[in-house]
Amino acid sequence: MEVPLLDLKAQFARIKDEVTAAIHSVLESQRFILGPEVSELEKAIAEYSNCAAAVGVSSGTDALLASLMTLGIGQGDEVITTPYTFFATAGSIWRVGAKPVFVDIEPETFNIDPTKIEAAVTDKTKAIIPVHLFGQMAEMDLIVEAARKYNLFVIEDAAQAIGATYKGRKAGSIGTVGCFSFFPSKNLGGMGDGGMIVTQDVELADRLRQCRNHGSKPKYYHKWVGGNFRLDTLQAAILLVKLRYLDDWSAKRRANAARYNELFADVEEVITPTIREYNVSIYNQYVIRVPRRDELQAYLKDKGIGTAIYYPLSLHEQECFKSLGYKKGDFPESERAAAESLALPIYPELTDEQIQYVATMIKEFFSRKS
Numbered sequence: 195m196e197v198p199l200l201d202l203k204a205q206f207a208r209i210k211d212e213v214t215a216a217i218h219s220v221l222e223s224q225r226f227i228l229g230p231e232v233s234e235l236e237k238a239i240a241e242y243s244n245c246a247a248a249v250g251v252s253s254g255t256d257a258l259l260a261s262l263m264t265l266g267i268g269q270g271d272e273v274i275t276t277p278y279t280f281f282a283t284a285g286s287i288w289r290v291g292a293k294p295v296f297v298d299i300e301p302e303t304f305n306i307d308p309t310k311i312e313a314a315v316t317d318k319t320k321a322i323i324p325v326h327l328f329g330q331m332a333e334m335d336l337i338v339e340a341a342r343k344y345n346l347f348v349i350e351d352a353a354q355a356i357g358a359t360y361k362g363r364k365a366g367s368i369g370t371v372g373c374f375s376f377f378p379s380k381n382l383g384g385m386g387d388g389g390m391i392v393t394q395d396v397e398l399a400d401r402l403r404q405c406r407n408h409g410s411k412p413k414y415y416h417k418w419v420g421g422n423f424r425l426d427t428l429q430a431a432i433l434l435v436k437l438r439y440l441d442d443w444s445a446k447r448r449a450n451a452a453r454y455n456e457l458f459a460d461v462e463e464v465i466t467p468t469i470r471e472y473n474v475s476i477y478n479q480y481v482i483r484v485p486r487r488d489e490l491q492a493y494l495k496d497k498g499i500g501t502a503i504y505y506p507l508s509l510h511e512q513e514c515f516k517s518l519g520y521k522k523g524d525f526p527e528s529e530r531a532a533a534e535s536l537a538l539p540i541y542p543e544l545t546d547e548q549i550q551y552v553a554t555m556i557k558e559f560f561s562r563k564s
Contacts, residue, residue: 197539197548199500200379204543205443209435213385216431228407229427235434236390242357242437243364243372245392247399250425251406254353254375257389258286258323260423261349261371264398264405267292267320274314275323275351276306277509277520278528283325283351284509294518295319296510298525302468304328304481304535307527308336315340321347326355326365328504328537329381329447329478330469334360334368341369349373353389354478356382357444361472366392371402376433381447381476382440388429446542447477450549454480454538457553463560479504480540487536490559497555502537 206213216231223229232250240248251257267273269291275283277296284294297310304327311322322341324332334350341348348369352358355365356374366372376388393399404411409420451467458464465483469475481504484490491501508528510520522529538552 195548195551196498197500197544197552199502199537199539200541201543202378202383205541209439212435213432216435217428220428220431226427228424229430231427231430231434232425235425235430235437238434238437239356239374239390240392242440243392244367245364245372246394247392247396249391249393249399249402249406250430251389251391251423252425253387254373254377254389255282255286256406256421256423257353257373257375257391258282258349258351259289260402260405260421261373261391262286262290262292262321263420264401265321265347265349265370267347270318271320272316272318273321273323273349274311274319274346276325276327276528277511277525278304278505278531279325279327279351279509280353280505281509281512282353283323284515287323288515292320293318294509294515296520296525296528298527299531300333301527301530303330303332303470304531305330305332306337308333308340311337311340312343315344315346319344319346321349321370323349323351324369325351325353326358328467328481329355329358329444329476330467330473331355331358331360331365334363338368347371353377354380355476356380357440358476359474367394370395371398376429381444381478382433382436384429384436385432386426386429388425388433390425443542444476447480447540448475450540450542450544451475451477451480453546453549454540454553457550458482458556461557461560464556477540479537481535481537483531483534484536484556485534487534490556491536493559494552494555499552499555500539503532504535504537506532508532 353375405420406423
């Protein structure tokens with residue numbers, strides 16, 4: 195049996211006519227840059243995320259970058275974040291000239307450990323970027339408390355978490371800004387790159403709109419330098435269609451996760467995801483911890499099962515950040531997660547037969563390798 199890590203063709207087959215009609219409408223209008231669909235999507239995402247405003251941008255990475263630029267974070271500043279995340283989080287800090295300062299993660303959730311944040315604050319610290327990894331929000335109350343104590347911005351990296359909740363509050367709605375990604379593999383994925391910044395501050399949203407368009411307001415007049423971070427109208431039109439299905443897709447992912455949890459209950463080698471009781475995860479990924487991870491991945495590949503490692507090397511060990519002075523052993527939980535984590539197929543269109551096959555093959559691996 196073949197079980198891909200993700201099957202976007204299965205999703206598209208169900209919404210093909212609606213997406214095609216949305217694309218055709220934009221083609222007929224010929225309004226490809228900041229067309230009406232962009233502002234319509236912004237309004238819909240702001241409402242969906244319980245935020246006052248939203249600003250469409252060209253990617254999740256550019257959402258982070260534009261947020262840092264607009265908040266005035268740059269040369270000589272420090273930003274606290276996690277070493278266990280996609281590269282864009284720390285890369286965006288680096289690109290504005292600031293210094294990423296890493297704090298280790300919680301072993302249960304893979305998210306930044308809020309109890310370690312205060313010790314990392316210096317007089318150069320300007321912001322905290324918590325990452326809501328794999329679809330579960332970080333411990334935002336403690337993070338916001340630390341930020342208020344030291345007058346820091348909070349930039350929620352919610353690239354993997356649109357629709358997730360923490361104590362009833364939506365991802366992106368708690369910090370100074372929240373940043374979403376519409377990369378095709380996301381729960382709400384476009385047909386190319388795209389992103390969104392949400393905030394409760396409408397004045398900040400206006401500055402973010404200037405930033406995404408070279409800092410221009412009015413056109414051709416620039417008080418400051420921004421970038422070309424605009425969301426394509428075609429992507430906005432496609433995402434408006436997909437947004438209508440998002441909650442159903444995320445609910446199906448949760449159901450698939452529950453089924454995996456049930457099937458792995460008697461497999462002592464498999465540690466299933468820990469979701470805090472006050473959190474609702476969207477399971478952008480379903481990530482288990484296992485011994486002999488690389489052997490298991492190779493075994494599953496031979497059985498036709500797609501998997502992925504998020505992430506094989508912590509950011510503090512990346513060659514490009516060597517000048518930060520970190521070394522192996524500095525963040526043991528992040529390093530352990532990088533050695534043990536494995537993402538299994540979790541997409542909504544998975545059948546129970548496929549889920550059972552994945553679980554059976556994992557059980558078979560550990561029974562034969564023990």
